[in-house]
Amino acid sequence: MTQRRTLRMPREYFEDLYVGSPDPWGFVTSDYERQKYDATMVAIGGGHRNALEIGCSIGVFTQRLAANCRQLLAVDIAETALDAARRRCGDLPNVEFRRMQFPDELPDDRFDLVVLSEVGYYWTLPDLDLFLAWLRDALTPDGVFVLVHWTGGTDYPLTGDQVHDHVVTATHDFLHATHKAYNDFYRLDVLAGGDRPADGA
Numbered sequence: 001m002t003q004r005r006t007l008r009m010p011r012e013y014f015e016d017l018y019v020g021s022p023d024p025w026g027f028v029t030s031d032y033e034r035q036k037y038d039a040t041m042v043a044i045g046g047g048h049r050n051a052l053e054i055g056c057s058i059g060v061f062t063q064r065l066a067a068n069c070r071q072l073l074a075v076d077i078a079e080t081a082l083d084a085a086r087r088r089c090g091d092l093p094n095v096e097f098r099r100m101q102f103p104d105e106l107p108d109d110r111f112d113l114v115v116l117s118e119v120g121y122y123w124t125l126p127d128l129d130l131f132l133a134w135l136r137d138a139l140t141p142d143g144v145f146v147l148v149h150w151t152g153g154t155d156y157p158l159t160g161d162q163v164h165d166h167v168v169t170a171t172h173d174f175l176h177a178t179h180k181a182y183n184d185f186y187r188l189d190v191l192a193g194g195d196r197p198a199d200g201a
């Protein structure tokens, strides 16, 4: 059995990955990523005013997300990834890129869409709690929080399912599920603030 890491994965881990390969997860070429992005975009919907993408990497999903948001703040821990993202999205004036290390560094703004895709399992449960304490105030009452994670085996501090289970439980007093998808590869949960109806409502 793979030994799981116990500490949050540091900036150097990601910088090294990007120095070793310009697209370490194959975001541009992978069918898994493309199909997951398609499903995530359908779940997210359009008309968002001020969105936040945490862990934007080289900006492949950012490009798609930007079309559905008036303003988008896209952050990543790795400067090498952000350089590539800025180049990829250079023609998108509604996107701002910023280097931030969540949850030690958190934006002051409020958002009506927050996307955490394939990032939560690099954190620990206390990290997730710090992030969720911030989200409680940072997400507008009509806001949407979108979580997507690979559910396969890794040595990361948390599994995808642990991230989703913990978030759903820890936010039940201020967020409710509006959309869920679970397949052999990933899990997608959309949670919304009090002003948004649940699926089918």
Ligand SMILES: C[S@@+](CC[C@H](N)C(=O)[O-])C[C@H]1O[C@@H](n2cnc3c(N)ncnc32)[C@H](O)[C@@H]1O
Pocket (backbone or CB within 6 Å): 009, 014, 025, 027, 054, 055, 056, 057, 058, 061, 075, 076, 077, 078, 081, 100, 101, 102, 103, 116, 117, 118, 119, 122
């Ligand atoms: C697997 S990629 C996910 C990219 C994109 N969100 C997606 O789903 O296609 C994870 C990204 O999260 C970034 N990351 C990891 N830990 C982070 C942290 N604590 N704060 C901000 N970004 C982080 C990494 O540098 C990497 O670019």
